[in-house]
Amino acid sequence: MESRPGQCRSARPNASKCPDPGRRRRRRPRGLRGDAYPPPVTTTGPEKDHVSWDDLDELVARLGDQVRGEYDVMLCITRGGMVPAGMLAYRLGIRNILVAAVEFYDTDGRPAAAPTFLQFPADPLLHGRRVLIVDEVWDTGTTIAAVIDRVRQAGGLPTTAVLHYKPSHSLVDAVPDHHVVTTDRWVVYPFKAGA
Numbered sequence: 001m002e003s004r005p006g007q008c009r010s011a012r013p014n015a016s017k018c019p020d021p022g023r024r025r026r027r028r029p030r031g032l033r034g035d036a037y038p039p040p041v042t043t044t045g046p047e048k049d050h051v052s053w054d055d056l057d058e059l060v061a062r063l064g065d066q067v068r069g070e071y072d073v074m075l076c077i078t079r080g081g082m083v084p085a086g087m088l089a090y091r092l093g094i095r096n097i098l099v100a101a102v103e104f105y106d107t108d109g110r111p112a113a114a115p116t117f118l119q120f121p122a123d124p125l126l127h128g129r130r131v132l133i134v135d136e137v138w139d140t141g142t143t144i145a146a147v148i149d150r151v152r153q154a155g156g157l158p159t160t161a162v163l164h165y166k167p168s169h170s171l172v173d174a175v176p177d178h179h180v181v182t183t184d185r186w187v188v189y190p191f192k193a194g195a
Contacts, residue, residue, distance in 0.1 A: 049185045051188065060163070061091065063178060067178050073097070073098055074089055075131050076135070078099060083136075085134040094132070098121040103115065103116045117150070129157065130156075133151065136189060137166065139169050161177065162176045165179035165181070166184055
């Protein structure tokens with residue numbers, strides 16, 4: 001394609017005008033064309049606290065200072081308690097870590113009628129042992145209360161530790177033995193998908 005003076009050359013067949021040589025072009029992010037930008041998100045749900053990885057490290061350090069003591073085993077509640085429990089285990093030097101896979105909330109955050117135990121340690125692993133139960137948040141308290149009951153039924157001595165405690169949401173009589181923050185807000189952790 002040959003251009004004449006005053007006429008621009010364009011590789012785009014339907015180009016309606018030529019760029020101004022004195023004007024800088026704004027580049028779009030790769031892969032987006034035209035109106036491919038997502039619309040702004042409007043939320044009408046609860047106010048949220050976003051926890052960064054640095055915040056999480058600080059919260060776990062503060063929790064570690066509270067729960068210093070002798071524990072025979074750590075029992076982390078899936079899924080939310082796994083990352084804080086792993087971080088706390090390093091701080092406390094605990095290597096014996098067990099998992100309680102408990103399902104209470106669905107993927108949209110709606111609670112079930114009761115917690116469902118998908119996996120729980122065998123009684124001999126808990127019997128006569130000081131068990132540090134770790135979860136990220138005590139919301140309704142229903143899940144962790146069910147875990148406490150199972151540990152006691154197995155003959156274990158439970159102590160609970162959570163990062164966030166929501167007393168106005170709690171539906172159980174128990175309270176956490178250790179917690180770092182008291183809040184009523186929705187907490188978004190960095191390890192959760194979509195956070």
